[in-house]
Amino acid sequence: xxxxxxxxxxxxxxxxxxxxxxxxxxxxxxxxxxxxxxxxxxxxxxxxxxxxxxxxxxxxxxxxxxxxxxxxxxxxxxxxxxxxxxxxxxxxxxxxxxxxxxxxxxxxxxxxxxxxxxxxxxxxxxxxxxxxxxxxxxxxxxxxxxxxxxxxxxxxxxxxxxxxxxxxxxxxxxxxxxxxxxxxxxxxxxxxxxxxxxxxxxxxxxxxxxxxxxxxxxxxxxxxxxxxxxxxxxxxxxxxxxxxxxxxxxxx
Amino acid sequence: xxxxxxxxxxxxxxxxxxxxxxxxxxxxxxxxxxxxxxxxxxxxxxxxxxxxxxxxxxxxxxxxxxxxxxxxxxxxxxxxxxxxxxxxxxxxxxxxxxxxxxxxxxxxxxxxxxxxxxxxxxxxxxxxxxxxxxxxxxxxxxxxxxxxxxxxxxxxxxxxxxxxxxxxxxxxxxxxxxxxxxxxxxxxxxxxxxxxxxxxxxxxxxxxxxxxxxxxxxxxxxxxxxxxxxxxxxxxxxxxxxxxxxxxxxxxxxxxxxxxxxxxxxxxxxxxxxxxxxxxxxxxxxxxxxxxxxxxxxxxxxxxxxxxxxxxxxxxxxxxxxxxxxxxxxxxxxxxxx
Numbered sequence: 001x002x003x004x005x006x007x008x009x010x011x012x013x014x015x016x017x018x019x020x021x022x023x024x025x026x027x028x029x030x031x032x033x034x035x036x037x038x039x040x041x042x043x044x045x046x047x048x049x050x051x052x053x054x055x056x057x058x059x060x061x062x063x064x065x066x067x068x069x070x071x072x073x074x075x076x077x078x079x080x081x082x083x084x085x086x087x088x089x090x091x092x093x094x095x096x097x098x099x100x101x102x103x104x105x106x107x108x109x110x111x112x113x114x115x116x117x118x119x120x121x122x123x124x125x126x127x128x129x130x131x132x133x134x135x136x137x138x139x140x141x142x143x144x145x146x147x148x149x150x151x152x153x154x155x156x157x158x159x160x161x162x163x164x165x166x167x168x169x170x171x172x173x174x175x176x177x178x179x180x181x182x183x184x185x186x187x188x189x190x191x192x193x194x195x196x197x198x199x200x201x202x203x204x205x206x207x208x209x210x211x212x213x214x215x216x217x218x219x220x221x222x223x224x225x226x227x228x229x230x231x232x233x234x235x236x237x238x239x240x241x242x243x244x245x246x247x248x249x250x251x252x
Numbered sequence: 253x254x255x256x257x258x259x260x261x262x263x264x265x266x267x268x269x270x271x272x273x274x275x276x277x278x279x280x281x282x283x284x285x286x287x288x289x290x291x292x293x294x295x296x297x298x299x300x301x302x303x304x305x306x307x308x309x310x311x312x313x314x315x316x317x318x319x320x321x322x323x324x325x326x327x328x329x330x331x332x333x334x335x336x337x338x339x340x341x342x343x344x345x346x347x348x349x350x351x352x353x354x355x356x357x358x359x360x361x362x363x364x365x366x367x368x369x370x371x372x373x374x375x376x377x378x379x380x381x382x383x384x385x386x387x388x389x390x391x392x393x394x395x396x397x398x399x400x401x402x403x404x405x406x407x408x409x410x411x412x413x414x415x416x417x418x419x420x421x422x423x424x425x426x427x428x429x430x431x432x433x434x435x436x437x438x439x440x441x442x443x444x445x446x447x448x449x450x451x452x453x454x455x456x457x458x459x460x461x462x463x464x465x466x467x468x469x470x471x472x473x474x475x476x477x478x479x480x481x482x483x484x485x486x487x488x489x490x491x492x493x494x495x496x497x498x499x500x501x502x503x504x505x506x507x508x509x510x511x512x513x514x515x516x517x518x519x520x521x522x523x524x525x526x527x528x529x530x531x532x533x534x535x536x537x538x539x540x541x542x543x544x545x546x547x548x549x550x551x552x553x554x555x556x557x558x559x560x561x562x563x564x565x566x567x568x569x570x571x572x573x574x575x576x577x578x579x580x581x582x583x584x585x586x587x588x589x590x
Contacts, residue, residue: 143444143462147523147535158524159531159540159551182458185526187487192454193443193461215326217334251282251356 035111043112072119073110078177092161120180127200128172130207137201152209154222294357305346312339433482440466441571449570461486483513495545503562510561514582517554
């Protein structure tokens with residue numbers, strides 16, 4: 001079958017669009033603290049239609065939500081990028097849920113919120129590579145994070161329905177942004193406290209424990225003495241009771 | 253004389269019998285008694301358990317050599333211990349289960365009852381024992397020679413006294429060590445574990461710093477003991493949120509407050525901080541402290557607030573302690589007041 005002349009043009013056009021788009025994605029950096037005016041304007045529109053009812057038309061805060069002035073692009077990228085925002089229902093804590101916006105829309109809103117006042121920026125790629133000092137990261141994690149998030153980041157309970165979420169499977173970027181912004185009831189670990197290198201080491205530690213199996217055998221979800229005690233009570237003592245019953249029973 | 257009357261009064265526990273002794277239940281024959289085939293099967297089962305025991309021992313030896321312990325490789329130790337443990341467990345359980353199964357299925361199981369023997373010694377033996385005591389008393393003169401008897405009592409009373417004195421020397425005298433920490437007027441607050449001093453300007457609102465006193469990292473000995481007493485949590489809250497006692501208002505610096513991290517209940521590190529509620533939660537027994545209100549106890553078994561470290565800022569902008577804690581840190585003890 002003979003190809004139509006315009007088919008080649010269509011193929012070339014599609015090829016250019018796709019490779020160009022792929023190139024744009026591959027070279028995307030997270031360092032843009034101030035977005036282009038067009039991006040900020042796009043973000044402002046998205047903000048007005050999706051966020052303003054709780055956070056105020058200028059991000060100044062309202063009855064339903066806190067002020068976003070000075071929270072920075074990192075905060076928007078974390079909250080919207082993990083699906084916590086837009087919030088679904090009020091409660092002790094917002095849950096992680098399917099993300100409602102595209103990456104581009106999130107960056108546009110982040111650029112708009114960052115344009116309101118200076119705040120923590122979306123972290124640079126070089127601190128998200130998880131190839132830092134795992135030992136140092138582990139020590140920092142145990143001192144600063146493990147009391148809430150558990151020694152291997154399995155998460156834990158707080159007061160009145162609040163909890164520190166598990167950190168397995170959370171992207172490097174979102175871990176970094178959580179440290180630098182302190183979402184919800186988490187305290188802030190600014191760069192003056194834990195330097196970007198420290199944060200990189202902590203991320204490296206978390207990715208290390210996520211990747212390598214526990215040398216202590218089966219972890220039982222790593223949640224510590226409750227699960228381990230329950231296992232021992234049910235299976236350990238159950239086995240002993242079963243043997244005792246067998247010892248005392250007469251043979252048939 | 254009935255069987256029961258032979259016992260002395262002290263060992264009579266079953267004279268009153270509200271329910272008649274039903275005696276032994278009728279003997280029931282086991283399948284292995286009735287059928288030779290079942291007996292042969294039981295024999296095989298016991299043998300299989302003993303063979304499992306042999307296999308278990310071999311597995312343990314194989315595991316020991318197949319998974320050698322490598323220095324610094326915890327995974328290797330885990331594999332070694334796992335196979336050794338599985339093998340040894342099978343080895344011992346195989347013998348135990350085999351022996352019990354053997355006894356239950358193949359050894360005679362006729363019920364018999366044995367009467368308890370009489371606890372009282374015979375009259376001759378009792379008389380003989382009394383004779384021995386009397387003879388010894390007469391020969392030694394224990395009753396007759398009062399001087400010897402009384403000085404022996406005295407010696408027995410005095411000989412444990414040196415031991416009591418030695419007990420007092422078992423360890424260093426506690427003294428004031430429980431009441432004092434490393435914090436002195438002017439000691440800088442530094443980061444745990446690096447020991448880098450902290451500037452007040454670095455502590456933004458909502459920030460939490462885990463703090464050790466300056467110089468702790470350089471200690472040659474008793475480092476952990478000192479850290480366990482001196483560990484501090486440093487937080488900055490919006491100054492408007494602080495409910496400060498006017499007498500202690502000078503202990504904080506522009507919303508920056510420092511509290512002992514050692515729980516006043518049983519000494520766990522209290523460090524679960526909720527930024528918006530200002531609650532500080534202890535992970536061990538859920539004692540909750542209100543950081544904005546001088547760490548008042550709002551829930552849980554702790555009985556007193558976490559001690560506050562009075563802080564100030566030096567000429568270079570670094571946070572320093574005004575003094576040591578004004579009360580003892582950690583769990584309460586009987587003479588804790590300073």
